[in-house]
Amino acid sequence: MTTMTIAKAINEGLRATLAGNPKSLLMGEDIGPLGGVYRVTDGLIGEFGPDRVVDTPLAESGIIGTAIGLALRGYSPVCEIQFDGFVFPGFNQITTQLAKMHARSNGNLTVPVVVRIPYGGGIGSVEHHSESPEALFAHTAGLRIITPSNPHDAYWMIQQAVECADPVIIFEPKRRYWLKGEVDVESPGPSADPFKAHVLREGTDATIVAYGPLVPVALAAANAAEEDGRSVEVIDLRSISPLDFDTVTASVQKTGRLIVAHEAPTFGGIGGEIAARVSERAFHSLEAPVIRVGGFHMPYPVAKVEEDYLPDIDRILEALDRALSY
Amino acid sequence: MGTHLPSTEFDGTAVDDQREADAEAVMGEPPAQMVQLLGPDGTLAADPVYSEYANRLTPEDLRGLYADMASIRRFDIEATALQRQGQLALWVPLTGQEAAQIGSGRASQPQDYIFPTYREHGVALTRNVDLAELLRQFRGVSNGGWNPKDTNFHLYTLVLAAQTLHAVGYAMGIQRDQKSAAQAAKEPDAAVIAYFGDGASSEGDVHESMVFASSYNAPVVFFCQNNHWAISVPTNVQTRVPLSNRAKGYGFPGIRVDGNDVIAVHAVTEWALEHARQGKGPVLIEAFTYRVGAHTTADDPTKYRHSAEEDAWRAKDPLLRLEKYLRAEDLADDAFFAKVKADGDDLAAYVRRTTHDLETPDIRSAFANTYAEAHPLVAEELAWFEEYSSGFAGEEELDAENAGPAAKAGH
Numbered sequence: 001m002t003t004m005t006i007a008k009a010i011n012e013g014l015r016a017t018l019a020g021n022p023k024s025l026l027m028g029e030d031i032g033p034l035g036g037v038y039r040v041t042d043g044l045i046g047e048f049g050p051d052r053v054v055d056t057p058l059a060e061s062g063i064i065g066t067a068i069g070l071a072l073r074g075y076s077p078v079c080e081i082q083f084d085g086f087v088f089p090g091f092n093q094i095t096t097q098l099a100k101m102h103a104r105s106n107g108n109l110t111v112p113v114v115v116r117i118p119y120g121g122g123i124g125s126v127e128h129h130s131e132s133p134e135a136l137f138a139h140t141a142g143l144r145i146i147t148p149s150n151p152h153d154a155y156w157m158i159q160q161a162v163e164c165a166d167p168v169i170i171f172e173p174k175r176r177y178w179l180k181g182e183v184d185v186e187s188p189g190p191s192a193d194p195f196k197a198h199v200l201r202e203g204t205d206a207t208i209v210a211y212g213p214l215v216p217v218a219l220a221a222a223n224a225a226e227e228d229g230r231s232v233e234v235i236d237l238r239s240i241s242p243l244d245f246d247t248v249t250a251s252v253q254k255t256g257r258l259i260v261a262h263e264a265p266t267f268g269g270i271g272g273e274i275a276a277r278v279s280e281r282a283f284h285s286l287e288a289p290v291i292r293v294g295g296f297h298m299p300y301p302v303a304k305v306e307e308d309y310l311p312d313i314d315r316i317l318e319a320l321d322r323a324l325s326y
Numbered sequence: 327m328g329t330h331l332p333s334t335e336f337d338g339t340a341v342d343d344q345r346e347a348d349a350e351a352v353m354g355e356p357p358a359q360m361v362q363l364l365g366p367d368g369t370l371a372a373d374p375v376y377s378e379y380a381n382r383l384t385p386e387d388l389r390g391l392y393a394d395m396a397s398i399r400r401f402d403i404e405a406t407a408l409q410r411q412g413q414l415a416l417w418v419p420l421t422g423q424e425a426a427q428i429g430s431g432r433a434s435q436p437q438d439y440i441f442p443t444y445r446e447h448g449v450a451l452t453r454n455v456d457l458a459e460l461l462r463q464f465r466g467v468s469n470g471g472w473n474p475k476d477t478n479f480h481l482y483t484l485v486l487a488a489q490t491l492h493a494v495g496y497a498m499g500i501q502r503d504q505k506s507a508a509q510a511a512k513e514p515d516a517a518v519i520a521y522f523g524d525g526a527s528s529e530g531d532v533h534e535s536m537v538f539a540s541s542y543n544a545p546v547v548f549f550c551q552n553n554h555w556a557i558s559v560p561t562n563v564q565t566r567v568p569l570s571n572r573a574k575g576y577g578f579p580g581i582r583v584d585g586n587d588v589i590a591v592h593a594v595t596e597w598a599l600e601h602a603r604q605g606k607g608p609v610l611i612e613a614f615t616y617r618v619g620a621h622t623t624a625d626d627p628t629k630y631r632h633s634a635e636e637d638a639w640r641a642k643d644p645l646l647r648l649e650k651y652l653r654a655e656d657l658a659d660d661a662f663f664a665k666v667k668a669d670g671d672d673l674a675a676y677v678r679r680t681t682h683d684l685e686t687p688d689i690r691s692a693f694a695n696t697y698a699e700a701h702p703l704v705a706e707e708l709a710w711f712e713e714y715s716s717g718f719a720g721e722e723e724l725d726a727e728n729a730g731p732a733a734k735a736g737h
Contacts, residue, residue, distance in 0.1 A: 025502075051502055057541055062491055062534035069495020072480075073439075075502070077495075093531075096485045097492070104469035105481055107695040141696050165698035195702075242702045 001184055007177040009151035010040050010116075012185065013158035014078065018048045021076060024162055025052045027063055028080030028116075037082055038118060038177055060090035064115065068098055071111040076162050084119040084171075085128025085300075091136075098167045099142030114161045118174035119147075120213040120263050121310055124303040131300050132264035134171055138241045138273075145240040146194050147171040149215035151181040153238065156188040164194075171240075173213035197244035199251065203233035206257035206323055209248055209274060211237035214261045214311060221316035232320065240270055248274060249281045256287035257323040261311050266294035288326035291319045360614055361594055362584035366642045368650025370589070379593035385657045391432060391588045392648050392658070393666050395424035398448040399645065400670030401457055402619075404677050405447075405464070409623045413681055414464040418445045422586075422618030425644030426551050428452060429591030430519065430613070433599060436478065437516040439496055441489040444482040445551075446521050453479035457673070458680035467684050486522070487529035490548065493520035494535045497544035497602075504605075517545040517602035519595075525556025527572075528564045536576040536608070545602035547595065548573075548610040551585060553617035558630040570612035578608045585615030586644040616642075 004012065017024050026041055032055035035042030045053035056063050060081060067077035081087045087094075094115065101111045121130030137143055144166050148154040154172070161168035190198065200215070201222055210218035215236045222232035233251050237243065252258050258278055260271035271292035278290055293311045301309045363380050364370050370380075383391075402421050409417040420427065427448025434440060434452070442449055450460055455472050462471030463482060470481040483489035497518040503509040526532060527550055539546050550569050554561050565572075573580025579601070583594045591613055598609035616639035620627050627636075652658035693708040 051505065057534070057537045059534040059537065061531055062538050065488065065491020065531060065534065066495030066498060066538050069492035069497070070499045071495075072474075072492060073496045073499025073503070075499050089530075092485065093488060093491065097483075097488050100469075102698050103692065103695045105474065105695075106468060106470055106691070107698070108470070108473040108475060109481075110698045144697075144701075244702075246702075 001182045003180055004151050004155075004183055005178050005180050006148065006151050006154045006173070007038055007040050009155040009181075009183050010158050010172065011042055011044070012183075013155045014041065014044060015047070016185075017078070017159050017162045018044065018052055021162060023074060024076040024078065025054060025070070026078045026080065027054045027056050027067055029056060029058055029063075029082050031055060031080050036080060038174065040116075040172075040177070041080065060086060060088075061093050064090040064093035064098060064113070067113045068093065068101065068111050071113050072101075072109060076112050076114070078114040078116060078158070078162060081115060081117045083129045084117055084131040084133055087115075087117055087133065090115075094137070094143070094167075094169075095140045099140045101142075102166070103142060110165045111167055112162070112165050113167045114158070115167070115169045116158070117169060117171050118177070119171045120173050120175055121300060121306050122175040122213065124306070126303070127300065130303075130306065132171075132262065132295070134169075134240050134262075135264055135269045137169055138243075138270060142167065143241060144168045144195070145171065146238060147173065147212040147240060148238070149173065149176070149210075149212055149236050151179070152183045152188075153191050153194075155183045155185065156191045157194045157238075160188075160194040171212060176213050176216070179216070195239040195242050195244065197238055197247040198236045199233060199247065200236050201232070201234040203231040204255060205231045206259065206320055207233045207235060207248070207251040207255045208259045208261060208316060208320070209235045209237055210261045211240065211270075213263060217311065217313055218261055218316060221313045221320065224313060224317060225320055230320070230324065237270075243270075243274070243277075245274075245277050245281065249278060252278050252282045253285040256285055257326075258286070258290045259293060259316060259319045259323060260290065261293040261316055261319075262295075263310055264295055265297050266292040267297050269294055288323040291323050293319045360582045360584055361590050362587050363590040363593065364587045364647055364651055366586075366647050368647045368654055370651060373590075373593075376590065376593040376597060379596045380589050382596075383589065383592065387432075388589075388648070388652060389658055389662060391428055391592065392645065392652060393669065394428040394432065394448070394451055395588065395645050395648070396666045397670050397673055398424055398428065398451050400674050401447065401451075401677060404674040405461060406619075406623060408461070408678065408681055409464070414461060414623075415466045416464050417623045418447075418464070418621070419617075419619040419623070420445050420447050422616045422639065422644075423551055423553055423613075424448055425588035425591055425648075426585035426613035426615045429588040430549055430595040430611070433592050433595035434519060435514070435516075435599070437514050438599065439478045439480070439493075439500075439516065439518045440521070441480045441493040441496070441518065442482055442521045443486065443489065443523060443526065444484055445523075446482075449521065450479055453477045455479050458677050458684070461677065461681050462684055465681060465684055467686055486526040487531040487535075490520045490522055490526075490535035491531050491538070493518045493546050493548075494539045494542075494544050497539065497546040497608075498542055500545055501542070515545075515603040517547060517599045519547045519549050519599070521549050521551065523550065523556065524552040524554065524561045524564050524569060525559065527569055536573075536578075536610070539608040540576040540578055543605070543607040545605065546608045547598045547602055548608065549595070550610065550612045551615055552612050553585075553615050555617055555621065555627075555631065557621045557625060558627075560631075568612065570610060573610035576608075576610075578610065580610040580612065582612045582614055585613030586639075586642045586647070588644055588648055 275290035431449035431452030462468035570580035
């Protein structure tokens with residue numbers, strides 16, 4: 001076991017990938033000598049050279065589009081999008097080309113491209129730097145979407161994403177980049193399957209589902225609720241597409257109550273999808289409506305008021321109170 | 327007609343004069359001269375650079391280029407007819423662009439990789455794609471129909487210009503392969519061709535692809551067929567300078583070639599591919615040609631252009647001028663042209679027969695091909711579909727039984 005931050009864990013995961021898979025390479029803006037704006041690729045260009053750690057022109061469609069071409073030639077590119085809000089110039093390439101290439105080639109072609117996107121708010125930044133656009137990608141068949149909440153998952157997920165034959169988007173919780181935790185670099189252990197949810201904390205009265213940056217918030221809310229005598233289960237979703245409905249359903253069948261928390265706006269979001277599926281799968285287990293805690297239907301607000309926008313412990317506890325009042 | 331415009335510009339239109347004036351105003355110099363070797367009258371001219379390449383073509387090669395152009399034109403007529411008969415949902419005719427496609431496609435080598443848009447049926451022919459397979463997409467039974475790995479001819483791309491970036495990425499992969507000693511020893515140098523049109527040239531992906539290609543000196547040839555019309559919008563809405571001049575801004579060569587001159591297209595493309603394969607970087611070729619027919623079978627060109635313009639371009643027909651040359655030089659006789667025609671009819675018959683037999687796929691293949699690896703949601707939805715479908719088991723037989731007496735009663 002080694003203690004490291006999420007940013008360092010991704011860095012180490014990328015290092016292991018580059019060392020072990022000669023066809024893998026990194027592409028992105030400022031990922032070379034600078035090491036990325038979050039230093040996630042720090043030091044890698046020195047070790048692996050500019051053909052494997054590629055500082056690209058400042059063009060997101062170009063990054064994704066050329067990565068697709070490299071994948072068609074047999075390479076495994078890992079693209080860094082500098083910030084969540086800057087992925088949209090590459091949205092066309094991701095949704096119309098990357099996601100569909102395997103299907104439209106009748107399975108003849110695979111494009112194992114990985115797209116890393118630092119996402120979420122809470123860093124007091126300017127506009128387009130704090131968004132959570134995961135639902136826009138989850139709606140597109142052909143993509144897989146995962147998001148680590150801790151260094152161990154971060155270390156393994158990036159490597160698992162590169163090994164996956166399908167395109168994978170990794171949403172990295174940027175405000176947790178400096179969160180420290182234990183990483184077992186010898187074995188993924190329970191994290192062997194990146195597309196499975198993890199029950200982080202068992203409980204009997206209600207379930208909180210969260211992912212990425214809100215996992216520590218959900219755990220803190222559950223701990224606070226315990227002081228009030230409530231036993232709350234917490235699930236780290238880990239994968240948004242595919243979504244591990246089996247783990248969520250099993251939990252709801254036990255607790256009867258479900259709160260889903262994410263930073264993204266609730267309307268049209270992942271929480272709504274989970275609520276719908278759970279109502280189909282576990283209708284008779286539900287003691288209360290599924291309650292979503294998330295962002296509002298507005299552009300991500302200015303930094304000085306983002307605390308009013310972002311779900312926090314109190315927002316989750318308020319939702320818990322409502323669920324338990326039924 | 328303006329002083330600097332090449333001879334195959336259609337004559338005397340105000341649009342062209344304005345376009346030339348605009349180009350000069352912006353560039354501060356006349357547009358690049360167009361490379362033309364075989365003129366509309368069938369005479370072969372000399373060029374200091376490209377004649378060397380043209381001279382490599384043997385009489386057999388020249389007859390082959392003619393036969394290919396005739397084949398693909400016959401195929402185009404057949405596919406249009408199949409669409410009219412309801413056998414295809416849509417057809418995208420190429421007539422007029424045979425020289426641009428056959429000339430460039432025949433200049434490529436097997437190890438090169440081709441990214442087409444969706445009108446490159448002629449290039450497909452040169453890459454040995456089964457032309458009946460090509461119709462799958464237009465019949466609605468596949469989004470591809472051929473395996474690009476078999477022919478190095480990628481799937482058609484309908485989101486315009488998206489493939490230009492794939493081409494550059496693929497070329498970046500070739501560069502890396504060449505650096506790996508083991509790979510370089512076993513494979514000949516390769517390059518990539520990205521096809522797009524004058525309309526797609528306005529897409530941002532073309533700009534980004536040229537920036538990437540230039541920055542990394544990628545072995546890619548951008549082959550722009552300027553067929554003068556992006557559905558109903560003329561080229562002068564897409565650009566105020568000759569498209570080939572844009573290469574200058576990216577720092578690599580741009581060549582305008584007479585796209586109806588198969589010999590010049592072949593020569594220029596061969597030069598560009600050699601340039602790319604030798605590690606000298608990208609090239610932009612603008613093939614100056616004309617879409618004689620409609621954009622698709624759903625289009626109506628009479629709404630936006632005059633037939634006189636079409637007639638002017640028919641006079642520059644790529645097949646006619648090569649036929650004149652072959653006959654004048656005694657390289658082909660009546661028997662050759664009769665055989666080409668008969669072969670074209672055979673191809674048409676084959677395509678017609680095969681199209682009728684193209685099987686409708688099972689939607690289960692769409693479930694299977696959405697992801698390369700197992701996916702629980704897809705599995706769940708497929709299981710639901712199977713259960714739902716099983717509820718209708720036996721109904722087909724019932725329908726057949728019910729239809730039987732009714733059909734008989736109708737007689």
